[in-house]
Amino acid sequence: MPKKDLSLQGALVGGMAGWVAEVAIQEITGHHVTTGLLEVMGAAAGMWRLDKRLAGLLQDTLEKAQGAQDQDYREIRERIDELTQDLPELREILSNMVDAGISAQQA
Amino acid sequence: MLGLGLLVRLGRQVLAGPLADSGVLPAGFYRHLVLAALEGEDFPGALHYLHWVREPLLAQIIVLRLRLLSDGHRARLAAVQDLLDTELSAARREKCQALLEEETRALELLRGYEIQAQAHLKKSRPGRTGGEASPVRSG
Numbered sequence: 060m061p062k063k064d065l066s067l068q069g070a071l072v073g074g075m076a077g078w079v080a081e082v083a084i085q086e087i088t089g090h091h092v093t094t095g096l097l098e099v100m101g102a103a104a105g106m107w108r109l110d111k112r113l114a115g116l117l118q119d120t121l122e123k124a125q126g127a128q129d130q131d132y133r134e135i136r137e138r139i140d141e142l143t144q145d146l147p148e149l150r151e152i153l154s155n156m157v158d159a160g161i162s163a164q165q166a
Numbered sequence: 167m168l169g170l171g172l173l174v175r176l177g178r179q180v181l182a183g184p185l186a187d188s189g190v191l192p193a194g195f196y197r198h199l200v201l202a203a204l205e206g207e208d209f210p211g212a213l214h215y216l217h218w219v220r221e222p223l224l225a226q227i228i229v230l231r232l233r234l235l236s237d238g239h240r241a242r243l244a245a246v247q248d249l250l251d252t253e254l255s256a257a258r259r260e261k262c263q264a265l266l267e268e269e270t271r272a273l274e275l276l277r278g279y280e281i282q283a284q285a286h287l288k289k290s291r292p293g294r295t296g297g298e299a300s301p302v303r304s305g
Contacts, residue, residue, distance in 0.1 A: 112201050113223075120227060123234045142233045149226035 121156055132161045189218050200224050204231070209279045216286050225287040232280045236273055243269040 124142070125135050136157045143150035185191065186199060196218040203211035204227065212228055246266045254262065 112205075116201060116204055116227060120231055120234070123231065126238075139230075142230055142237075143226075146226040146229060148223050149230060152223075 117152060117156065121153060124153075132157050135160075186215070191218075193219055193221075197221060197224065204228065209276075213279060213282050213286070216283070220290045222287055222290045225283050225290060228283040229280055229287065232276050232283065236276045236280070239269050239272045239276065243273065 121135070121139075124139055126138075136154065139150065139153050139157065143153065186195070196215045199215040200212045200219055201224075203209075203215065204224075209228065209232065212224075216225060216228065243266065246262050246269060250259065250262050250266065
């Protein structure tokens with residue numbers, strides 16, 4: 060999993076979306092019903108969603124590295140090491156994910 | 167509510183179109199566009215918006231995915247070349263030759279995208295490794 064688990068940009072976008080929704084509800088109903096709740100929910104959802112997508116993309120990349128052959132985690136690790144020699148951050152993240160896979164396999 | 171939905175959709179289309187190409191939107195929005203393009207395996211699209219993200223990790227993911235794709239094409243190219251070395255009828259040889267050309271073209275295209283992604287990587291963190299082509303991926 061990526062080291063950075065939360066996204067501030069996502070929180071800002073979500074918070075903004077929450078504010079827009081709140082203003083829209085206020086305009087339509089004529090009442091201030093949600094009192095800031097939507098901004099907080101939007102920020103939380105935005106914070107979580109962007110990094111969930113990034114984590115999903117990393118997982119998908121790992122699956123692509125596994126290829127069609129039924130390789131075990133050590134073979135995948137070797138392949139990733141070979142392909143990411145000049146990509147240090149990604150190499151570390153994927154190594155951690157593979158380590159987690161090996162631990163899960165051993166458990 | 168329907169009007170609000172249409173307004174949101176229109177807003178998103180404007181943001182994803184000419185306004186996004188102007189580069190004035192927040193980096194988080196471009197990050198979303200790069201992720202969306204990558205989810206659809208749209209490498210030219212991802213590279214287009216990557217310019218405004220400046221996040222090395224995304225560029226590194228693109229480089230790795232391109233290398234994985236290139237590996238697959240390289241394996242197919244080798245298989246077709248092996249097939250061409252055997253006894254084949256003229257029609258089959260012609261088909262294999264066409265396949266060989268397609269795979270070669272695909273590899274060239276992917277190599278071009280990888281060079282672009284590495285250029286982004288170099289720009290996003292000057293002075294560090296990662297801008298050079300991988301020593302294991304030549305050919």
